[in-house]
Amino acid sequence: DTGVSQNPRHKITKRGQNVTFRCDPISEHNRLYWYRQTLGQGPEFLTYFQNEAQLEKSRLLSDRFSAERPKGSFSTLEIQRTEQGDSAMYLCASSFSGGLNTEAFFGQGTRLTVV
């Protein structure tokens, strides 16, 4: 297992278009998180899954955003009708819940630019 994998690494899209990002977590991890990060800031929580269940969503996740993890493995994050304010780095992380020390491991991110 090579860690958390995100695709694509970069995406440039026109305003109003839909985009979808994919995240493949570390295989034995049951938790998967999506974060958004703008330049120079720390990651902001968007949503997280435990197995296939989406257990928590941030108020940052407007109705244009939807995330799925259909089989409890990979996850997709879709943004509909993109806006310039959606331009950011989208990070995926995974962890294993079950121990006291929960550590999250991140993918390399998907850089979205909306023009």
Added chain:
Amino acid sequence: TQLLEQSPQFLSIQEGENLTVYCNSSSVFSSLQWYRQEPGEGPVLLVTVVTGGEVKKLKRLTFQFGDARKDSSLHITAAQPGDTGLYLCAGAPGNQFYFGTGTSLTVIP
């Protein structure tokens, strides 16, 4: 309101100098993580501190967890240009990870 506050937010130092980054909260954490992130990349986990008062060393980096498990610090000795990056502390008091505001470190050769 940020759950985890980091200071300083920006730090620019000369190669060879020492520095300390602080991560503070009013909440108690069972563990705290420190990450380093380079431009265009995802955060990379450096260390996890678990026990109050714990000190962990990673080469020139020393991490400390406060006795009350509400704060942590990262000390870098003899900083090098390769230490340049965004340093983030993170913790999970519940089910999601909260990140600090980040400290952007630049080490000038």
